Amino acid sequence: MKILILGAGAVGGYWGARLTQAGVDVTFLLREKRAALVKANGLVVKSPKGDFTVPVKVVTRGDEGAPYDVVIVACKAYDLDSAIASIASAVGPDTTIVPMLNGHAHFATLDATFGAARVAGGLARISGMLGPNGEIVHSGASGVSFGERDGKAARPALVELDAACKKAGIDGGLNPDINQDLWDKWVMLGTIASMCAAMRGTVGDIVAAEDGAALVRETLDECCKVAAAAGHAPSAKVRAGLEAGLTQPGAKSVASILGDMEKGGAVEARSIVGDMLMRARKAGVAAPNLRFAYAHLQAYEARRARGGLRP
Template identity: 65%
Template sequence: MKILVLGAGAVGGYFGARLQQGGADVTFLLREPRATKIAKEGLVIKSGKGDAVLPVKVVTKGSEGGPYDIVLLTCKAYDLDSAMDAIAPAVGPDTTIVPMLNGLAHLAALDAKFGADKVAGGLARIGSTLGPDGEVRHTSPFAALAFGERTDRPARPSLVALDAACKKAGLDGGLNARINQDLWDKWIMLTSLAAMCCTLRGTTGDIMAADEGEALMTETVEECRKVAAAEGFDPGDKGIAHLKTYLTQRGSGFAASMLADLEKGGAIEGSHVIGDMLARARRHGIAAPNLRIALAVTQAYEARRARGALGKPGQ
């Protein structure tokens, strides 16, 4: 089985490296100058699960080395259009695309371009960043990939093979017959966390230190839950109780990566993560005041960023 990983960033770099260490045939599709750097120096992983410097196969065009059996799509939502163009030449008649983006909005775009039969459901659970020298720094005790069919069809052979490769590589997760529910569960968590972290500019612990912090967080979770329920994916009382416990831990340093992107003046996935959830709430006639404010916060930030006014009061 041939696997193409788009990008060698915090997510794609880690999982691609571990799959290769497990014996999988992995190629990374990269832009310059990262392609040259990794081809010369190797892919560097710093992790409590084991450091590594790996020589890896690198291409700069999707037409090189393909077609591939699996394409792992690990870009940010704001890069989706260019990412789809990049992987298009790598997609053959039997290729399966496994997207690891946040939320669900990307699935419609991928279905429209490649056909729904080529697009599986997928998600990543990992804490990781890129270090100053381009090294992948794995910072969480967990590293899991989950993927599966989005319909009731039996898992196709390429996903079964990917599951075996993940197990051989020591990765958690793997083939998931309930991938659609898992996608919604993660989206509820991420939207609630990102909405509150960006609106209140703090970690979970910081938010809990505010008088109304816990109430705002739990209200946001409930707004997202109502949307999920309206679309047929209610996590249930037990799932929501677990999520609320996780998001209301006092003293926790847990925060959405969107907050870090915002604080450094970078591009963010506000519309893809928060905006899509709010749009679905409106379609179902669900009141979502916290999501409404959070989306406005991220959009105002994006407007300031677009005109180069970040860090310049009054502009």
């Protein structure tokens, strides 16, 4: 099986490095600057599971080595259009596309471009970031989840990808109920991203505020109601786990969207918070906390677009 991974950040880089380490045929599709660095140094991984450096195959055009059996799209939502343009020539008639983006909005775009039959569901639970020298700093969780969005038996490419993940020691893998898993993660992200962005703090910082924990619970409830309206309410066990984790005193957990804001970067405002709010409105779900958080994020985007605080 030939796998192409678009992106070598915390998700795509760690996953692909582990697969390569296990002898799986993986190629990375990267921008010129990142490609040059990875070609020169290999993928450098710092991890609690052991540091390692692995040489990997790198291309800067999708048609190099095409077609691929599986194309994994590991980018931010705001880079989706450029990602589609990059992978288009890598996709053959039997290629399966596995997007690892947050939320659900990307599926409509990918389905319209490549056809829904080619696009599987996928999500990552890999904790990490890029270090100052381009190394992948893995900090804990290392799970992925993927499967058929129509609930049918998994196609051979996904079964083979699952086997490759197990060989590489990657947690998770093939999930027969990927749609529920996608919603469960989005409910979590919608809550933590909204709160961290609006409050500008970690979970511990937020719950230390007088009404912090109550606001988190309200926001979680809004997201759960949106998921329920779509037919994918989190189970009682999942919801209880989310509430406990998102209201834990002293917790250092934080949404990556806050880090992006603090460095003045682009943010996944629409895909994580805005789309959840839009679905709430369509379903008639009151979502005042999501409304406030999304307005906050839009104001940040407006400020960023004009270069800061100037009038």
